[in-house]
Amino acid sequence: MPSTWRRYVRPQDFVWLLFFSALAVFGPGRSPRTIAALVALAIVQVLEPRIGARASVVLKLALCYLLIGFTYGVSSSFYLVLFLPVITGATNFGLLGTAITSLGACAVYLSFLAFLGENEFIAEDQIPELVLRTLFLPVVGYLTYQLAQANQEEKHKAQQAVEDLASANRSLKEAQAEVRRAERLAALGQLTAGLAHELRNPLGTMKTSAQLLSKQVSKENALAVEMAGFITSEVDRTNSLITRFLDFARPQRLKFETADITTLLDTAIGRFEREQKNIGTSVTIFKNYSPDVPPVRFDAELMERVISNLLVNAAQASPPGGIVTVKTLSDDNEVEVAVIDRGSGIDPKNIENIFNPFFTTKTDGIGFGLAIISKILDEHGGRITVESALGEGSVFRVFLPLRRQ
Numbered sequence: 533m534p535s536t537w538r539r540y541v542r543p544q545d546f547v548w549l550l551f552f553s554a555l556a557v558f559g560p561g562r563s564p565r566t567i568a569a570l571v572a573l574a575i576v577q578v579l580e581p582r583i584g585a586r587a588s589v590v591l592k593l594a595l596c597y598l599l600i601g602f603t604y605g606v607s608s609s610f611y612l613v614l615f616l617p618v619i620t621g622a623t624n625f626g627l628l629g630t631a632i633t634s635l636g637a638c639a640v641y642l643s644f645l646a647f648l649g650e651n652e653f654i655a656e657d658q659i660p661e662l663v664l665r666t667l668f669l670p671v672v673g674y675l676t677y678q679l680a681q682a683n684q685e686e687k688h689k690a691q692q693a694v695e696d697l698a699s700a701n702r703s704l705k706e707a708q709a710e711v712r713r714a715e716r717l718a719a720l721g722q723l724t725a726g727l728a729h730e731l732r733n734p735l736g737t738m739k740t741s742a743q744l745l746s747k748q749v750s751k752e753n754a755l756a757v758e759m760a761g762f763i764t765s766e767v768d769r770t771n772s773l774i775t776r777f778l779d780f781a782r783p784q785r786l787k788f789e790t791a792d793i794t795t796l797l798d799t800a801i802g803r804f805e806r807e808q809k810n811i812g813t814s815v816t817i818f819k820n821y822s823p824d825v826p827p828v829r830f831d832a833e834l835m836e837r838v839i840s841n842l843l844v845n846a847a848q849a850s851p852p853g854g855i856v857t858v859k860t861l862s863d864d865n866e867v868e869v870a871v872i873d874r875g876s877g878i879d880p881k882n883i884e885n886i887f888n889p890f891f892t893t894k895t896d897g898i899g900f901g902l903a904i905i906s907k908i909l910d911e912h913g914g915r916i917t918v919e920s921a922l923g924e925g926s927v928f929r930v931f932l933p934l935r936r937q
Contacts, residue, residue, distance in 0.1 A: 545578045552577075559610060561603035569599040577616065585624035589633055592617035597640050605644035606654075611665055614641055618669055622676035634673035638666050709884070716888065731774060739767040786831040786911060793828055793867055793932070794821050797858055800839040804847075813847035815873075820859040828867045828932050834908045835932075841901050842871040842928050849875030849926065862934070866914070869930040878920035886918065 552574035556567050573595045580588040596617065600608045614637040621633025645654075654662060746760035801817050808814060839858075846856045850873045857872040878886065887906040902916075909916050913933045920926035 542581075548574060548577050555610075555613075559603070560608065563602065566599065566602045569595055569602060573599065573613065573616070580620065585620055589617045589621050589636075592620065593636055593640055596637075597643075600641065600644065601647075605647055606641070606662070611641055614669060615672055618673040619676050622673045623680040627677060630673045630677040631670070634670035637669045637673075641669070642666060732771065735767050735770055735774075739764055742767070786834065788829045788831060790827045790829045791832065793825060793830070793860060793869065796830070796832060796835055797821070797839060797860070797869065800836045800843065801858065803836075804840055804843045808847070811844055811847070813844075813850070814852050815847045815850050815854045815856050817843070818855050818857045820857055822860050822862060825860050825862045825867055826934065828934060830912055830932060831908075835912075838905050838908055838930065839869070839871070841905055842930070845901065846871050846873035846875070846926070846928070849873050849877075851875065864934070866931045866933050869932075871928045871930075872925065874925035877922040877924050878918070878926055879922060880920075883918060883920065887916070 552570050556562065556570050559566070559570070573592065576583070576588055576591045576595065583591075593614075596610075596613050599610050599613060600606075603610050618630075618634050618637050622630040625633065648654075742760045742763035746757055746764075749756040749760070797819070801819070805817065843856065843858075847854075850856060854874060857870075859870040859872060861868040861870070887902050906916055909930060909932075915931050917929045917931075918926060919929075
């Protein structure tokens, strides 16, 4: 209930009502029509936020005209109420609106000179008073306008500070996430490098033993032959996994060259199209290259690996016969390559983890593809981002800097 009350009644409304009540009691010419004009002016002042500044200024000027006319015209003490529309115009309109409102108030007041009778005139010693009353209106309007502008500037600065703080907070959270991820990757790299060499020796012995076993046992012993084959294939699979661990853990030796990124994309797309049958996909690649993309420095072999892996992921996420789009853009700082699919999309709760090693949603995956891609781009001074919606598809964006620090 109190919150609803404050929505319609403001504290300053009581101040205005008290002010206009005092004018009604102590002001000149306390006739019924004067009281009615004051009541109407009070209502307009209280309802100003609801009726709008323009309507308020027009109504106030009209009511001020009536009030001053009801109370001795140009000599009325109620000329001061003309400050109300002037202040409203100065706080809501620009400099031009302030000038127009102030001139309108001056015109309202000076118009009563036209109603002086033949035997009525302004005494010579009262002319300075008339000039001062008229001058005060635009001066107060301009000063109020300056104050309103200063308040607006301070409000804008405060809003900008809030936006800057929010942006800094987001950047800080992103940096913290990157630091945590880097720490995990560093620990994994140290672990992988140590284990890989220790595991390969016994794996080599196991594979050699399995091969000798398969040669020594008779072919009639089908079970032994099959088991030896299983051992050999699993050892190969484990060796392949260790190789991928090492690819991820060891620093890459980049061979930079400045080349056209579209040539690299065409090579990666051509190879992917030739190997589609082997990976069990059937999608169409649509190229949307910007003609303004400048040459960029990269390691061709590693970048082709990045694009190929993204194409495979996009194809596997797409329905049979789907379309995968490869798009390029650039600005003054970096080149963007986007791989866009219209497949199943990524669950929002998994977005933060997809570049972490060992994280995968594929039944036969080990979660190293995107982690290696991210590492390659980090070593290029670039980055990768993803936008995805379930049931609508995903957009992986690769960014490469045009100027390496």
